Amino acid sequence: MLVKLIEKVGSKIIKLLESIGRIVIFFWTGVMNIFIAPVQFAKIIDHTWFIGSKSIFVIILTGLFTGMVLGLQGYYSLLQFGSEAALGSAVSLTLIRELGPVFTAIMVTARAGSAMAAEIGVMRISEQIDALKTMHINPVRFLFTPRIIASIISFPLLTALFNVVGIIGGFISGSIMLGLNRYVYMDTVIKSIQMQDISGGFYKSFVFAVVVTTTCCYRGFYTHLYSGFGARGVSLSTTNAVVQSCIFIFIFDYIITFFLV
Amino acid sequence: MTVPLIQFIDIMKSFGTDHVLKGVNLSIYKGEIIAIIGKSGTGKSVLLKHIIGLVQQDSGQILINGVPLHQLSVEEKISFQKELSYMFQDNALFDFMTIYDNIALPLVENSNFPKNQVKEKVFTRMKQLGLTGTEKKFPAQLSGGMRKRVALARALVTDPKIVLFDEPTTGLDPVRKKDVHSMIQEYQEKFEFTAVIVTHDIPQIFDLVQRIAMLDDGIIKFEGSKEDIFDSHSKILDTFVGGEDV
Numbered sequence: 001m002l003v004k005l006i007e008k009v010g011s012k013i014i015k016l017l018e019s020i021g022r023i024v025i026f027f028w029t030g031v032m033n034i035f036i037a038p039v040q041f042a043k044i045i046d047h048t049w050f051i052g053s054k055s056i057f058v059i060i061l062t063g064l065f066t067g068m069v070l071g072l073q074g075y076y077s078l079l080q081f082g083s084e085a086a087l088g089s090a091v092s093l094t095l096i097r098e099l100g101p102v103f104t105a106i107m108v109t110a111r112a113g114s115a116m117a118a119e120i121g122v123m124r125i126s127e128q129i130d131a132l133k134t135m136h137i138n139p140v141r142f143l144f145t146p147r148i149i150a151s152i153i154s155f156p157l158l159t160a161l162f163n164v165v166g167i168i169g170g171f172i173s174g175s176i177m178l179g180l181n182r183y184v185y186m187d188t189v190i191k192s193i194q195m196q197d198i199s200g201g202f203y204k205s206f207v208f209a210v211v212v213t214t215t216c217c218y219r220g221f222y223t224h225l226y227s228g229f230g231a232r233g234v235s236l237s238t239t240n241a242v243v244q245s246c247i248f249i250f251i252f253d254y255i256i257t258f259f260l261v
Numbered sequence: 262m263t264v265p266l267i268q269f270i271d272i273m274k275s276f277g278t279d280h281v282l283k284g285v286n287l288s289i290y291k292g293e294i295i296a297i298i299g300k301s302g303t304g305k306s307v308l309l310k311h312i313i314g315l316v317q318q319d320s321g322q323i324l325i326n327g328v329p330l331h332q333l334s335v336e337e338k339i340s341f342q343k344e345l346s347y348m349f350q351d352n353a354l355f356d357f358m359t360i361y362d363n364i365a366l367p368l369v370e371n372s373n374f375p376k377n378q379v380k381e382k383v384f385t386r387m388k389q390l391g392l393t394g395t396e397k398k399f400p401a402q403l404s405g406g407m408r409k410r411v412a413l414a415r416a417l418v419t420d421p422k423i424v425l426f427d428e429p430t431t432g433l434d435p436v437r438k439k440d441v442h443s444m445i446q447e448y449q450e451k452f453e454f455t456a457v458i459v460t461h462d463i464p465q466i467f468d469l470v471q472r473i474a475m476l477d478d479g480i481i482k483f484e485g486s487k488e489d490i491f492d493s494h495s496k497i498l499d500t501f502v503g504g505e506d507v
Contacts, residue, residue, distance in 0.1 A: 123355075130315050131353035135367040135419075136343060142370070 026221065027214050030144035043146035044153075051112040051147070052154030056161065062107055063100075063162040067169020070094060074170070075178050087180055088188035091170030092163075096193060096201045100163040101155075102253050105208035108151075108158060109245040113216040116147060117241035120220030121227075121234035129221070144217045148210065155209035156202050163201070200260045207256060211248045216241040264327040266291040266423070266455055267312060272321035274307060281307050283479030284321070294449055294456040296466045299476035300501070305459040306350060308476065309425050312457070313347050343371075346421035350428045350459075352412040354400040360387075361396035364414045371419075386414040390444065405432040413441065417448060426458040438462065442469045463501075475501065 070091045078084045120143055123129050132139040167189055175182040219226065219241035220234075227236035265288035274282040281304035289295055297305050310316040311323060323330045325341055333341065354363050365383045368374055374382070387393055390410040400408050409432060416424060426445070430438040442462075446469055449456055460466050467473070467487045475483040475498055483490070483498050490498060 119357075127349050127351060127353040128355055130310075131347075131349060131355075133315060134313050134345070134347040135370065135415075136339075137367070137370045 022222065023214070023218055026140060026144070026218050029138070029140040030148055030214075030217075033138065033141040033145040034149060036141070040141075040146045043142075044149050047147050047150035048153050050115070051108065051150050052157060055108050055111055055154070055158055058107055058111055059104060059158050059162050060165050062103060063165035064169040064172075066099060066103060066162075067091060067095065067166030067171075068173040069169075070099075070166070071170035071173030072178075075174050075180065084174075084180055085184050086188060087170065087174045088167075088185040089192035091174070092167050092189045092193055093197060095163045095166040095170075096197045098253070098257075100159050100166060101201050101204035101208060102249060104155065104159045104162045104205065105212055105249045106246055108155065109212050109216070109242055109249070113212050113245050114238050114242050116213070116216040117220040117238045118234055120217055121223040121237045124221060124223045125229050125233060139221070143221065144213075147217055148213045151209035151213040152206060155205040155212075159201060159205040196260075200256075203260070204253060204256050207252050208249055211252055212245045215245045215248060219244070263290060265289055265324070266326060268324040268327075269308070269311070270322045270324065272308070272311060272318045272323070274304070274311070274316065274318050280479060282318070285476070285479070285481055287474055287481050287484060289455065289457060291455055292453050293472060294445070294458065294470045295472045295474060296458045296460050296470040297474050297476055298460060298463060298466075298501070301461075303476050304479065305476050306427050309347075309427055309457060309459055312423075312425060313345050314342065344422040345425065346416045346419060346423070347425045348412050348416040348427060348429055350431065352400070352408050354408060354411055354415075356400055358399070359396060360392065360398050360400065360403070360411050363400065363411055364418055367415065367419050382418055383414075386418050390414050391440075406434065406437050409433055410437075410441070413444070420452060421454060422452075423455045423457070426456060426460075428459055428461065430460070430462055438465065442466070445469060477501075 071087065074087050074090045074094075075084055078086055078090065120129075123143070129139045129143075132142055171182070171185055174180045175185045219237045223229075223233050223237040227233040227240065267289040269285050269287045272282050272285040273280070285308060287297075287308075297308065299305050307316055311318055325333065330338070355366070358366070361383060362369075364386060365379050368379045368382060372379075384393075384396075387396065390413060392407065392410055392414060395403060395407065395411075400411065403411065409429065413429060416426075424445075429445070430441050433441060442465065445456060445458070448454070458466065458470065467490075470487070472484065472486055473490060474481050483493060485493070
């Protein structure tokens with residue numbers, strides 16, 4: 001009984017260590033290939049278009065409504081203390097420091113991260129990744145490296161867009177709908193934002209780009225090891241990729257915030 | 262005595278509790294066309310994947326020109342692998358790429374050929390395989406037979422010295438099957454590559470190959486020429502070639 005328990009625990013630990021080793025090698029190979037010529041310009045542009053440009057609409061939509069909700073909730077909360085004039089400051093700082101990077105990362109995970117995991121997963125089960133190997137093409141360089149570069153370009157830009165649209169959303173609900181003086185709102189926005197708030201938000205979006213892309217590509221790449229073969233294997237690896245990415249976003253958000261404050 | 266180009270010695274491979282290869286011994290000689298036949302699920306593709314390094318054996322040795330594969334230096338291994346080309350059973354074409362890009366991929370990613378030279382090579386292969394006019398289409402827009410030919414074109418576009426064909430004619434009509442066989446023969450004579458073909462095309466394949474190996478129950482039960490098959494009086498071979506259940 002005890003021996004079986006030890007065997008089971010030992011086997012789990014070995015599997016965990018193997019997984020850690022595999023993800024470290026996967027990430028390292030992908031990152032190192034960024035610096036190996038030739039630069040894969042066409043693929044980077046293609047993925048930047050998919051991850052970045054095609055996410056613009058959803059980012060505008062979520063950013064606008066997040067800002068509007070913040071404006072609405074913030075206005076009535078601040079009104080209780082007679083501080084509704086600080087609405088612009090509350091909305092902008094909440095967005096730039098926290099909600100902008102986190103919500104952007106979650107939305108891009110849902111839209112592009114799931115697609116990455118599914119696409120690479122299908123390539124795995126249909127032997128396309130093996131085909132790359134037989135053609136002496138490094139599959140990690142071919143599939144992961146351009147995507148991580150594209151994410152590093154896209155995430156901060158989408159975060160900036162989310163923040164700007166969110167601040168506009170706060171303006172719409174706070175000033176246009178609830179009657180807060182528009183100059184007061186904009187003045188508090190401008191005066192309260194410091195450079196370190198913006199850079200802190202960008203550090204987060206940079207880390208989220210790396211974490212989300214690595215998790216999603218890794219899950220797709222090793223679909224056969226973790227989720228099995230066939231359509232069910234791909235769907236399972238896609239679900240796992242999205243769920244794990246979201247968990248990692250919150251964990252890393254806390255860690256970065258801890259060091260920034 | 263000629264040293265085999267590739268030699269399997271007591272190759273064993275299991276997937277969990279499934280013992281697929283139980284001690285395969287087989288020699289492949291330079292410049293020959295050899296067919297590996299056997300029932301479905303006997304491990305023919307697994308054996309083929311050992312050559313290109315997609316699968317590693319649990320035990321046994323693979324010799325390349327008489328030298329164990331694991332004793333080759335990294336450069337020698339890379340150089341050997343660059344001489345290989347593999348055509349997958351299910352084609353393994355990239356759905357998001359056009360037919361032209363699929364065929365050009367190994368050239369674009371691995372060589373410094375100028376664009377016009379790549380284009381010329383790709384269009385030559387496309388013409389030879391009756392794929393002209395499909396260059397801007399995607400694999401999903403082609404029939405199963407055409408996709409097979411695209412995979413074949415991709416396998417041959419780099420002018421490899423050893424080509425591994427995993428059921429190259431599955432899903433093709435008899436005319437296309439004959440075309441593919443003729444093409445393999447023509448190219449083999451022209452470029453003198455070594456071809457290893459995993460196939461179920463019996464007896465058509467006998468006109469194409471110099472030697473045949475039969476894999477059954479994890480081991481090579483027969484290895485020899487077409488004439489040897491008819492002289493062997495092996496029950497397993499006779500019943501398999503005759504299409505009966507073994």
